[in-house]
Amino acid sequence: MTEKKQPGILDRIENIDRKVIYFIVTLAVILPLINPIGLPLNIAEESVNYKNAIDDIPDGSNVLCKIDMEAGLSGELGPAGVATINQLLEKPVKLVFIFFYRGDCPLVFVNNILPNVNGYIDTTHLGNKVYGVDWVSLGYIEGHESAMAKLAEDMHFVTVDQFGNKMSDLPLMQDIKTASDFSLLIHVGGGDNAPVLNQFSTPYKLKTICATAGVDYVGVLQYYKAGVYSGILNSLKGTAEYEFLLGQPGLAIVATDAISVIHVTLLVLIIIGNAIYIYKRMVKKDVKGGVTE
């Protein structure tokens, strides 16, 4: 009868219980949030351009805002939405919010984004902006790209707004007919980049900026490099840079330390995991080749 070989220390580390990894990454996220480190930020050119695009909007213009994210993404993109609205509130511009991504996006906007905006009282008053006069939310429109195309050519294609008000009762919407009545399109969301550019930006020559999720960054970057987007924010990292530029530290700057620590933790895990893997492979090769240690 052969005796069962006891696993070595390396085997035990390699096959560590997943709960241990979960515990380590939980600590890596929570500790920097409780005790911020305050690491310096390197400001990317694209974040500066995002801020400048909003700064450059002429007074009295209309801005089309597609702050379109589901609840799952609001942790990553919510701060970008909040910071963008904060900057817009400081300017004498009128805002129209639209949603095409998913049916719950307007709810995320009302429940997760607006309450964190400076000067938010309720959905009737957003800072110094009055609902219906200075800002309007059209709510979710089913139909994705077809609906975008339709709305771009006729902003009155929807008859009621997100809160059930008739479009004819909203003074702001009386001056807005098509997408060409806007000076800037702001797209904060994970996805929909090509449809937005195809249906709004290109046909109506609408200047467009975008805050995107980390996984979509490369997809957005190609348009920025081509000059289609005037500025972009890369996930929480870009939003932290934007908050810094605005001089309004918010949720993203707080989260930046956690992002740093979790990145380092993952890098360490990758290095240890691979070191063990390579070492075990080398030992196995030596044994196969007849060389004993």
Added chain:
Amino acid sequence: MSQMIRKYLPLGLLTTIIAIVTIQYYLSIQVLKDLSSTILNWAVIMATIAVGLGIINLLTRYMRNISRRRENWIFNLWTIIVIIMITATGLLYPFGTNSTFNWLLTNLYLPGDSSIYAMVFFDICFAFWRAFKVRNTDAALLLIAAFFVMLYNAPLTQNLFPQIAPLGKWLFDNPATAANRGIGLVIAIGTLAYSFRILMQRETGAVGIRESTGEE
């Protein structure tokens, strides 16, 4: 006659719609613009109807699962209860903004959606530990690229390794962007080719008919 109705009528309709919507995008012809606008209206209405059809389809399947006590039927039952609950409260006055409807979505749906998304993070971290290994040359290349991108993405490592971290930016700006453009172009050309085949009535799959047999 049957062939005409089943194959050529839908294909002809499809061809006409594609032609109208595409041409009006590039040429400013008022008649085509008006037609395209009406077609877009139809598309939006049909998309909305499709959501309703999807729900009916789901309910039919789940009801069957429940009546036959198939595996996990209890979750099917729960789904039906939630659909009914949300639909019923959504239809209460004021339509779509009723406080009960908002409460359900705000306090059940939104936190649930966020939690599911957040839970994925833990599995991704564990996958980094278990699966991200240098098993072959492809995996090694992926790992090296990921390593530099991670160094670039975190402010801490950007400051700790100012000479190495820009490599991540270079990877984003050049190989990743170039590859993405390539993929984008391939998709665009593929879409054009597919649309052209529909226009030429060569793509019967678009109307649900198999080319070889002519069967639906």
